[in-house]
Amino acid sequence: MKKKWLAALLALTMAAFAGCGGGAGNSSSAPESSAPESSAPESSAPESSAPEEDAPAESAADSSAGGAVEKIKAAGKIVMGTNAEFPPFEYVEGNDVVGVDADIAAEIAKDLGVELVIENMEFTAALLAVQNGQLDMAVAGITVDEERKKSMDFSNEYVTSSQYIIIAKDSGLTADSLKDAGVIIGVQNGTSGDFYATDDIKGDPNTEEVARYKNAILAAQDLMNGKIQAVIIDELPAKSIVAANEDKLELLPDKLTEEQYAIAVQKGNQELLDAINATLDRLESEGKIEEFLIKHMGA
Amino acid sequence: MRPLLAIIIKGKEVMFESLLDHLYSALITDSRYVLILRGLRNTLIITFFALLLGLAIGLILAIIKVTVHSRRNPLLWLANLYTTIIRGTPVVVQLIIINTSIMAQSNNKILIAVIAFGINSGAYVSEIIRGGIQSVDRGQTEAGRSLGLTGAMTMRLIVLPQAVKTVLPSLGNEFITLLKETSVAGYVAISDLTKAGDTIVSRTFDPTAMYLVALVYLVLVVGLTALLSLMERRLARNDLR
Structure with a gap:
C-alpha cells in the first residue's frame, strides 16, 4: 500500500517536472518570442513589468534582425499556417489547401524564390504557432485587431471584410433579436465573429449563449437542424455557406463590423514583413487579389 | 509566450510575479475561471452518465455474446455488428454523426x-x-447448474461476481480513457473542460489555461485511480480468507 502512495507521489512529481519542462522549452525560444511579452495581458502592473521587459526586448532586436529572410532562403521553404475551413480564403481541394490566401502565399514564396509549405491547423493554433516562431507566417483571413497586435505583427491589409449573420430561412430573426435570452449564436472558436457575439451582442465574457464550433460549417449544420438560431462569420464564408444551402439559410444584410485581413508574422520580424508587403503591393497593383477572389468565390 | 528562462535568471520574485500574471489572465480576468468550472461540470456530467450507459450496454452485449451459442442467432449477430462498427470508427466521427443526423x-x-x-x-x-x-x-457454471440453479441465476450469483474482480482493472482503464475522450466534445460546440481552455487561450494567446486544464484532468484521473484501487482492495479481501 505504501508503494502505491510512493508511486502516486512520483507520478505527481514527474508531472510537475513536465510542467517546468514545458516552460523551459518555451523560454529557450525566448529571444525571438520575447516581443509578445509586451502584450502583458491587461493584468501586470506597469511598474512591476517595465524593468523585466527591457532585456528580452533588446535580445529580440538582435536575434530577429539576424536575417529572418536569409534563414527562409537557406531552408528553401517558407512555412505558412492556416485553417482550411474558411472558404473562399482557404479550403481543401483534393489533397491540397487552396484558396485566396494560398494563392497570395504562393506569390510570396515565388518572390522569395522558395517553396511554399502549408500547414493546415486549428485557427487558434495557427495564431499561437506564429507567435512562437513555429510558422513563418499565418495567412488565414486573420482580422487585424488591437489585442492580436500585441502578440504578433501584421502585414499591410489585403482584404476588407465584415461579420455577417446567417439565420434559418424565414425564421424572422433580426440583428437586434440576437441579444435576446435563449437565442444561441454559433461561431468559429476564437474568430472575430466569436468576439463580436460574446462581447458586443451578449455582452458577457462567460455567456452560455455563444456556441463555439471548430468551424463555421459545423455551426451552419446545427443552424439548419434548429439547434442554434444564428451563425456569425466573415462575409465571404457566410456567402459561400448560404449559397450552398439557399433553401434553408438566409443572410441578414447587416454589416456588423468593418475589419481588415492581414498576414501575421512573429513579433519583431520586420524583415519578413517587408518582403510580404512588397509582394502584397505588387499583387494589389496588378489586380491579382481581386482575381483570386473571383476565382475562388465559385467554390 | 513569456520568456520564462530570462526571468528566472533575474530572480525568483520576478518569476513568481510573471507566473501570477499568467494565472491572473488565464483565470481572473473577465472571471474566466467560470468557463473552467462550467467546463469541468459538463465533463463530469458527460463522463458519469456515459459511463453508466456504457456499462449497461456493455453488460447486455457481453451476456448475449457469452450465452448465445448458435451462430445464426440474430441477437449474437447484432451484438457483434455493434462492437465491430463502434470499435471500428473514431469516437469523434460518431459524435459528429449523432449530432448532425441521428x-x-x-x-x-x-x-x-x-x-x-x-x-x-x-x-x-x-x-x-x-x-x-x-x-x-x-466448472463454476457446471457446479451451479448441477445444484439446481437456473442459467440466469448461475450467471448472476456465481459467474458475474467472480468476473467483476477480474475485469475491474481493465474497466478502470476504460473509465479513465472515457474521461479523457470526452475532450473531443468541443468539436460540436459542447462546452467541456478542454473547450473552456481553448476558449480562454483564444483570448489570451497564452497556453497557461491549457496547463491548468491538463492539471485538472490529471487530478481527476489520479482520484479515479485511487478510488478503483480502493475497490480492488475491498474485493481482494475475500481472497485472503
Whole structure:
C-alpha cells in the first residue's frame, strides 16, 4: 500500500517536472518570442513589468534582425499556417489547401524564390504557432485587431471584410433579436465573429449563449437542424455557406463590423514583413487579389 | 509566450510575479475561471452518465455474446455488428454523426454527448466483461447448474461476481480513457473542460489555461485511480480468507 502512495507521489512529481519542462522549452525560444511579452495581458502592473521587459526586448532586436529572410532562403521553404475551413480564403481541394490566401502565399514564396509549405491547423493554433516562431507566417483571413497586435505583427491589409449573420430561412430573426435570452449564436472558436457575439451582442465574457464550433460549417449544420438560431462569420464564408444551402439559410444584410485581413508574422520580424508587403503591393497593383477572389468565390 | 528562462535568471520574485500574471489572465480576468468550472461540470456530467450507459450496454452485449451459442442467432449477430462498427470508427466521427443526423432534432448537447460516448464506451466494456465472464472456470457454471440453479441465476450469483474482480482493472482503464475522450466534445460546440481552455487561450494567446486544464484532468484521473484501487482492495479481501 505504501508503494502505491510512493508511486502516486512520483507520478505527481514527474508531472510537475513536465510542467517546468514545458516552460523551459518555451523560454529557450525566448529571444525571438520575447516581443509578445509586451502584450502583458491587461493584468501586470506597469511598474512591476517595465524593468523585466527591457532585456528580452533588446535580445529580440538582435536575434530577429539576424536575417529572418536569409534563414527562409537557406531552408528553401517558407512555412505558412492556416485553417482550411474558411472558404473562399482557404479550403481543401483534393489533397491540397487552396484558396485566396494560398494563392497570395504562393506569390510570396515565388518572390522569395522558395517553396511554399502549408500547414493546415486549428485557427487558434495557427495564431499561437506564429507567435512562437513555429510558422513563418499565418495567412488565414486573420482580422487585424488591437489585442492580436500585441502578440504578433501584421502585414499591410489585403482584404476588407465584415461579420455577417446567417439565420434559418424565414425564421424572422433580426440583428437586434440576437441579444435576446435563449437565442444561441454559433461561431468559429476564437474568430472575430466569436468576439463580436460574446462581447458586443451578449455582452458577457462567460455567456452560455455563444456556441463555439471548430468551424463555421459545423455551426451552419446545427443552424439548419434548429439547434442554434444564428451563425456569425466573415462575409465571404457566410456567402459561400448560404449559397450552398439557399433553401434553408438566409443572410441578414447587416454589416456588423468593418475589419481588415492581414498576414501575421512573429513579433519583431520586420524583415519578413517587408518582403510580404512588397509582394502584397505588387499583387494589389496588378489586380491579382481581386482575381483570386473571383476565382475562388465559385467554390 | 513569456520568456520564462530570462526571468528566472533575474530572480525568483520576478518569476513568481510573471507566473501570477499568467494565472491572473488565464483565470481572473473577465472571471474566466467560470468557463473552467462550467467546463469541468459538463465533463463530469458527460463522463458519469456515459459511463453508466456504457456499462449497461456493455453488460447486455457481453451476456448475449457469452450465452448465445448458435451462430445464426440474430441477437449474437447484432451484438457483434455493434462492437465491430463502434470499435471500428473514431469516437469523434460518431459524435459528429449523432449530432448532425441521428439526433439532429435534439437541442440538448449534453444528452447528445452522453449518448455518443455511452454508445462508444459500451462496445469496449462489452469486450472487457465478455473476457471476464469467460475467464471464470466452466466448472463454476457446471457446479451451479448441477445444484439446481437456473442459467440466469448461475450467471448472476456465481459467474458475474467472480468476473467483476477480474475485469475491474481493465474497466478502470476504460473509465479513465472515457474521461479523457470526452475532450473531443468541443468539436460540436459542447462546452467541456478542454473547450473552456481553448476558449480562454483564444483570448489570451497564452497556453497557461491549457496547463491548468491538463492539471485538472490529471487530478481527476489520479482520484479515479485511487478510488478503483480502493475497490480492488475491498474485493481482494475475500481472497485472503
